[in-house]
Amino acid sequence: MVLLVVLLSTGAVQHQPWWQQGLLVGYELLAGAALGLAVGFVGAWALRRAALPAAGLYPLAAVGLTVLAFAAGTLAHASGFLAVYTAGVVLGNARLPHRYAILGFADGLAWLAQIGLFVLLGLLVSPSRLGTAVLPGLIIGAALVLLARPISVILSVTPFRLRWREQAFLSWAGLRGAVPIVLATIPLSEGVPGARFLFDVVFVLVVVFTLVQGSTLPPLARWLRVTDLGQATELLVESAPLERMRADLLRVEVPPGSRLNGVYLDELRLPLGAAVTLVLRDGNGFVPEMKTRLRHGDSLLIVTTVEVRDAAEDRLHAVSRYGRLARWRMQRPSAWRS
DSSP states (O other), X not given: OHHHHHXXXXXXXXXXXXXXXXXXXXXXXXXXXXXXXXXHHHHHHXXXXXXXXXXXXXXXXXXXXXXXXXXXXXXXXXXXXXXXXXXXXXXXXSOOTTHHHHHHHHHHHHHHHHHHHHHHHHHHOOGGGTHHHHHHHHHHHHHIIIIIHHHHHHHHHGGGTOOHHHHHHHHHSOOOSHHHHXXXXXXXXXXXXXXXXXXXXXXXXXXXXXXXXXXXXHHHHHHHTOOOTTSOOOOEEEEEEEGGGTEEEEEEEOOTTOTTTTOBGGGSOOOTTEEEEEEEETXXXXXXXXXXXXXXXXXXXXXXXXXXXXXXXXXXXXHHHHGGGHHHHTTOGGGTOO
């Protein structure tokens, strides 16, 4: 979408044949995705093996990798936006040291960026011009909600056999806010005729979609019954490297709904080289025994060697999902891995 807006805004489509533009877009997408994947996988590999002097440097390193992905894409005349996206997806799903600190930092940075975009939107819009943009904005918004989004959702997710309730929710929960703002600034910066009016229309769309759609998503989800209130919260596993010992320290939070509740310590059956060294319960820490029974809200400290760390995390996630049946499930990893 960004590439198409840039091509239309710069007028490049008028100076080059369509097939050449198609090849250019294909190259930018493929090269951007490849560079993002390369930076993501190499960066995740390096962060898992690096012992940075401070825990706060890991979030900065992760953000720096995304900047590197954008810079590499730009230098290669590829899509820097797609490079950042793919690198972020890889890093966000990788098992990194201090992973939840990295995710929290990235979430806060994303909020700061969105606040900056909305401030920019307010500075570029003049209230005296909004009167002429209200009616076109409402008509375009209605067409997007009632026609464009449902059709695009049906075409995109029908092969995945999603239920009609889920398709209806996806059709209503479209993208709002940051993306249209960024796209609207491109023709404005290029001086395209009518770009100012287009920006005013985008402002009306952002305000209407944010107020109307944003406030109706929770009740709509309950009415369509697409929520799963009984689903267990994801097991939180935070890791910190112990470089000199060639080991990792895992901090595990037992969330509500986890089937770790009621499991005895010896039933965890962690791999050789991993051991639960401390349990924090109701504000009190104690060294557990093999007959210690886990409860919701417990915090565990687990020391594991680098070689068995992944196996230990897999085992913890399996027990959190299936409880005592995890030993049988572990023999069929394809049944539960996501």
